Amino acid sequence: MSAINIEELAGAIVNALRGELTSGFNSVSAFARTQAKRLATQAALITEGRLSGQIDDDMLEFFDDQLKVMARNFARAMAERTIITLQRAWNAIVDTVWSSVNRALGAAGFGTVPVPVVPIG
Amino acid sequence: MRLAPVSAWSLRALVVGIVLTLSACNATLAPGYDPELVSDLNAANEQALILFSEVSQGASTARYAALAPTYDALIGKFDALRLRAAAREVPDLGREIGARLCSDDDDPSGCVNASPGSLEAIVENFQKMKQNNQKNGLTPLEVKGLKNAYETSIEQVLLVETSLKS
Numbered sequence: 312m313s314a315i316n317i318e319e320l321a322g323a324i325v326n327a328l329r330g331e332l333t334s335g336f337n338s339v340s341a342f343a344r345t346q347a348k349r350l351a352t353q354a355a356l357i358t359e360g361r362l363s364g365q366i367d368d369d370m371l372e373f374f375d376d377q378l379k380v381m382a383r384n385f386a387r388a389m390a391e392r393t394i395i396t397l398q399r400a401w402n403a404i405v406d407t408v409w410s411s412v413n414r415a416l417g418a419a420g421f422g423t424v425p426v427p428v429v430p431i432g
Numbered sequence: 433m434r435l436a437p438v439s440a441w442s443l444r445a446l447v448v449g450i451v452l453t454l455s456a457c458n459a460t461l462a463p464g465y466d467p468e469l470v471s472d473l474n475a476a477n478e479q480a481l482i483l484f485s486e487v488s489q490g491a492s493t494a495r496y497a498a499l500a501p502t503y504d505a506l507i508g509k510f511d512a513l514r515l516r517a518a519a520r521e522v523p524d525l526g527r528e529i530g531a532r533l534c535s536d537d538d539d540p541s542g543c544v545n546a547s548p549g550s551l552e553a554i555v556e557n558f559q560k561m562k563q564n565n566q567k568n569g570l571t572p573l574e575v576k577g578l579k580n581a582y583e584t585s586i587e588q589v590l591l592v593e594t595s596l597k598s
Contacts (some may be wrong), residue, residue, distance in 0.1 A: 390543035
């Protein structure tokens, strides 16, 4: 009989994933809503400034360019946050599996297996 | 910049590549968490918001001389933070994933180290604010637009940097 309870381990993996993915999704969705509102606000301010003459031509041109940069950086931040969620999800799975393997090996009097780390760079 | 369209094939290849590379390994895809960077960001953010509060009703050219040292301090601080964020090592695998998400030759790491781009936008925002304050003065609506642009960028940086903390 296996020293690892497969049902229990599968459940632990799902729980670890649920925590990481839920927190990642909540963080990204709240951020996306706020950023979308800020972009819409900026577009409205630019229009108001153009119609009322409260923003000079030089500044209007800057705001137009800046709006594109804001949108690009919003997309980049979303992409990086998604990559961070992927990293956390994967590590949650690996940590759960390796802990289980090492617990089983330890209980049987064997040494533990180290969790290898991907070298940076 | 437009995000690169990802075909079904390349997405499958990407996922298979990630799985093969990461199997049985702890993965590092994004740059490391830098607590000093986050602490300095919070301090600079506080200073920036104080400035926006001081000029919320606009700022005439006559007020420029008094405000110039604050502009210079903020430009210097955020530019130093940009350099610090840009100098961090980006793991190769993360760089590869980021490059597939973004097709930007100017900044191929932009989707896996997004903070330097947002910090650059903040620096340009304060440079423009300083320049216009000196030249024509700032109307309340211009300050509102500059503040909204600033807050958009600083939120991007804070979201990413605090998310890096495991």
